[in-house]
């Protein structure tokens with residue numbers, strides 16, 4: 429890990445709001461932990477949204493070193509950008525499938541033999557991809573998604589039954605996997621998961637009538653789904669969040685290793701008399717004399733504005749409550765109880781680290797760790813370790 433003193437010692441004018449440390453060894457350890465839980469199933473990695481904001485061009489090679497070969501993105505252009513970073517034998521799956529420009533783009537890539545595979549989310553996608561295969565006179569790979577309850581993407585049960593009895597529905601297509609997605613896997617007691625599992629198994633029996641699925645494999649679980657038990661693992665699992673250290677079992681102990689640390693620095697400290705106000709809207713008024721410090725991180729850096737007057741940051745072991753509104757480029761925190769001489773300009777402040785996790789920040793902000801991670805701004809200096 430890069431030492432905090434590096435941040436503290438950085439020359440004035442360092443152009444970043446703070447230091448964002450991303451531990452690629454922790455990503456690898458998390459992959460190993462998940463793989464250890466899934467028996468003979470294969471562990472893929474979800475690297476959409478630039479690996480949840482952490483840098484997919486760094487995460488993909490790190491996962492590849494652990495043997496990961498199945499990578500999931502949301503959009504065709506995300507797949508394009510990652511092709512140069514893909515290991516031999518690796519495949520990129522495009523979860524949102526054949527949308528807009530993606531049809532000709534993915535068809536061209538696939539026809540050229542690039543390892544980019546669209547997820548077909550509707551009958552229209554199936555038809556478009558079949559037509560692309562016919563036009564190019566070659567077999568094109570695909571993943572078929574079926575909807576098992578969340579009404580987001582995938583064929584409805586009636587459509588599954590219809591294609592199962594249509595011998596030509598998948599002409600020219602090589603169906604690598606059939607997938608669905610769990611809506612409530614992070615709530616182990618929620619009855620939806622078992623119902624979705626039953627619907628997935630029912631669709632599997634229906635599709636078994638069709639020759640195109642003779643060699644297909646099956647894929648259901650995201651991070652939390654892995655922790656629902658072996659019945660949810662099938663042939664391939666698709667974790668994202670847990671790889672990046674988020675807790676796949678909210679409310680329970682987090683078995684994953686933390687991946688991210690974020691530090692900013694104090695850019696100004698000052699004493700204020702009783703009755704002073706802090707920040708936009710004067711939403712905080714100090715009852716007594718206080719000492720406050722201004723930090724170089726705001727909502728433009730992904731520090732949520734919903735933390736206005738809520739949550740805290742840390743100086744060593746001391747908790748510094750956030751006062752008033754979060755600004756675009758700064759926040760003000762209470763340092764009244766910090767011993768003299770510590771809360772001074774340039775002192776490094778922990779926003780995410782040993783004292784509060786990404787999930788803790790999300791809880792305080794009334795959101796989920798996914799949103800905090802994917803919002804981490806572009807103004808931080810990013811330092812990768814391990815990998």
Ligand SMILES: *Cc1c(COP(=O)(O)O)cnc(C)c1O
Pocket residue numbers: 474476523609649650651652666667668669670
């Ligand atoms: C984002 C996503 C995942 C990964 O989910 P996590 O909860 O981050 O593990 C898996 N499958 C699909 C279809 C997704 O959209």
